[in-house]
Amino acid sequence: MAPYLSISLNEPPLSAQADIKRLTTCSTKFLTEKKTNMYAFPTNKPVTVTSGGLPPILVFRLLSDEWLLVLSTKFTVISPSSPLSTSARAALVSAAYNRVDTDLLNQYPSLRCIVSSGAGVNHINLEECQRRGVQVANVGETHSINVADYAVGLLLDVMRRITMSDQYVRNGLWVTQGDYPLGSKLGGKRVGIVGLGSIGSAIAKRLKAFGCQISYLSRKPKPNVNYKFIPNIYDLATESNILVVSCSLTKETHHIINEQVLQALGKEGIIINIARGAHIDETELVQSLVKGEIRGAGLDVYENEPNIPKELIEMENVVLTPHQAVFTPESMGEVIQICIANFEAFFAGKPLVTPVVAD
CATH class of the missing domain: 3.40.50.720 (NAD(P)-binding Rossmann-like Domain)
Structure with missing residues (x-):
């Protein structure tokens, strides 16, 4: 069996209000402590975080470790190195670190929804996503x-x-x-x-x-x-x-x-x-x-x-300044709620909340 970390969360999903309160509190602590692993996944081992059969999302980078706690109340969170990653239909990417190009789309052929944690989408090949039927969303005007x-x-x-x-x-x-x-x-x-x-x-x-x-x-x-x-x-x-x-x-x-x-x-x-x-x-x-x-x-x-x-x-x-204009503790909570809303819409077969399409 391939070595990977599996974490089961048996607690019920939090309400949206509790989610954002929890994340804002975590983000305030995270930002004020100036942690150095800002975009790092919390472990370098393959990660699958499961919670009662919730829909899986592939997460390339987390804005903070606390994102894992909030996301895992609503989804099964999979890291790129997890054995389950190639079957994931939705992914969360970071504008600062992840290029969504032909190579990445070939590596994860099941993807049908990509949500970027930033406003810019120049790191995403929108034309190729559109050709493959992959929906794309960003965080809209949050920043x-x-x-x-x-x-x-x-x-x-x-x-x-x-x-x-x-x-x-x-x-x-x-x-x-x-x-x-x-x-x-x-x-x-x-x-x-x-x-x-x-x-x-x-x-x-x-x-x-x-x-x-x-x-x-x-x-x-x-x-x-x-x-x-x-x-x-x-x-x-x-x-x-x-x-x-x-x-x-x-x-x-x-x-x-x-x-x-x-x-x-x-x-x-x-x-x-x-x-x-x-x-x-x-x-x-x-x-x-x-x-x-x-x-x-x-x-x-x-x-x-x-x-x-x-x-x-x-x-x-x-x-x-070190590329931090978008970040405040308050905005971290807003960003994750928009990401969650887009994933929930995708898995429910509804239009994305903040869709992005090629010109």
């Missing part, structure tokens, strides 16, 4: 508020030099060297939003409240939107003091922020990226910052995560 708040926080930090001022004080330099150089105000700045989806719209709403002038780039003008539509990224950069990248990653948006865009943004320009690292040509960004061709950047995502160019780390005018 929008968190990411929008974070984007504004990054921008304020870059402009007002908050992180560097904090370090200045902590290092005792205020006493020995006097006041730290001032930053700039945000109000009145011209902000270009690259991608006015749910996240971009939430960012625009917040920056509008600061008194910023908002323009945006999208595939086409958005109905019932009062912001200025600019159909060309170079024109958007030319007219903006700040570019905030919030679009999905596609072939068309890969390196949408390139040398020409950075030059168009100009010496007082600031780049904020809370979308995907590959939206920005990182090499050109480094060169533009080194040469003083733009003023600064606030980055939560990178081309080769978790590796970040040394030059960026050494720059005082760049604020760097």
Whole structure:
């Protein structure tokens, strides 16, 4: 018999309210303790977690170990190395770690439903899934508020030099060297939003409240939107003091922020990226910052995560965070409930709650 861990849970499934309370509590503890195995399955052995014949789901990565407890009250949780994995009809994947391509779909031929624990789906070959009859869902707009708040926080930090001022004080330099150089105000700045989806719209709403002038780039003008539509990224950069990248990653948006865009943004320009690292040509960004061709950047995502160019780390005018804009204890509970709702809909033969289809 193949070695794998089997855990039986005989307790009855929790109510949805109890589920989310339990997960939020677990997630708060998980995040505040800063556990290092954030996406690791709790054991490196094949895992099958069973609970009274519940429908099986293949789980590639868990946002925390506590997810296993909540998922296993409603499903039989199977790890990729379990002997049962190839017969699983539904799977939970992580945008940060799992590419759903032809190879993976061939490896797990029974899959008919894939739920991503993130909003972006650039890691999933939607066309191939559609061809094979595999339904795909993400977590919808759950992350929008968190990411929008974070984007504004990054921008304020870059402009007002908050992180560097904090370090200045902590290092005792205020006493020995006097006041730290001032930053700039945000109000009145011209902000270009690259991608006015749910996240971009939430960012625009917040920056509008600061008194910023908002323009945006999208595939086409958005109905019932009062912001200025600019159909060309170079024109958007030319007219903006700040570019905030919030679009999905596609072939068309890969390196949408390139040398020409950075030059168009100009010496007082600031780049904020809370979308995907590959939206920005990182090499050109480094060169533009080194040469003083733009003023600064606030980055939560990178081309080769978790590796970040040394030059960026050494720059005082760049604020760097470890791809965490989406995560709060509250959002962890919301995310798992949406994932569960999609799986329940699939096994009940109903439409997915937050479906994603190929364009």
